[in-house]
Amino acid sequence: MQRTAIYPGSFDPVTNGHLDIIERGRKLFDNIIITILHNPNKQFTFTIEERMEMIESCIKKYPDVKADFYNGLLVDYAKSQKAQAILRGIRAVSDFEYEFQMALMNRRLNRDIQTVSLMTGLRWIFTSSSIIKEAAKFGGDISGMVPPLVEQKLKDKFSENTAKG
Numbered sequence: 001m002q003r004t005a006i007y008p009g010s011f012d013p014v015t016n017g018h019l020d021i022i023e024r025g026r027k028l029f030d031n032i033i034i035t036i037l038h039n040p041n042k043q044f045t046f047t048i049e050e051r052m053e054m055i056e057s058c059i060k061k062y063p064d065v066k067a068d069f070y071n072g073l074l075v076d077y078a079k080s081q082k083a084q085a086i087l088r089g090i091r092a093v094s095d096f097e098y099e100f101q102m103a104l105m106n107r108r109l110n111r112d113i114q115t116v117s118l119m120t121g122l123r124w125i126f127t128s129s130s131i132i133k134e135a136a137k138f139g140g141d142i143s144g145m146v147p148p149l150v151e152q153k154l155k156d157k158f159s160e161n162t163a164k165g
């Protein structure tokens with residue numbers, strides 16, 4: 001039986017921390033589907049199409065990883081893909097409560113799907129898409145935290161916004 005995991009998130013944008021989870025997840029699962037879902041608590045910088053394009057450029061080298069988006073419940077999407085697991089990364093203790101809550105809710109919604117949480121690599125413990133965007137917005141150096149294409153997209157996005165006033 002093929003073991004499939006959904007790696008869900010906002011990916012606004014994808015970071016090297018996300019890619020680390022994907023690489024490690026590949027050792028546990030036969031297939032990984034990176035799925036962009038809606039997080040009602042967030043405002044997005046990039047459109048779904050832009051986020052998909054960035055993810056796809058990063059996963060070209062992995063035949064067992066694909067990207068998708070879904071507008072609805074994560075567990076419904078996981079079931080439609082016959083996935084056994086939801087893969088998530090956990091950084092500092094501050095992530096834990098939210099991740100725990102989400103894992104328990106998802107389990108309540110569908111007991112057949114298990115959440116597998118990987119502790120983030122030490123290098124990525126204090127990085128997040130939001131903090132990287134904030135640094136990029138004010139011209140900070142974010143190289144090494146995101147793939148080069150994403151770094152360029154962030155620069156373009158924020159210079160576009162500055163030009164618009």
Ligand code: PNS
Nearest residue numbers: 008009010011037038039072073074105
């Ligand atoms: O990267 P994020 O923003 O922490 O990811 C959160 C995400 C998108 C995985 C979560 O908000 C989500 O699963 N949204 C879809 C709706 C859903 O199924 N929510 C979980 C049960 S309440």
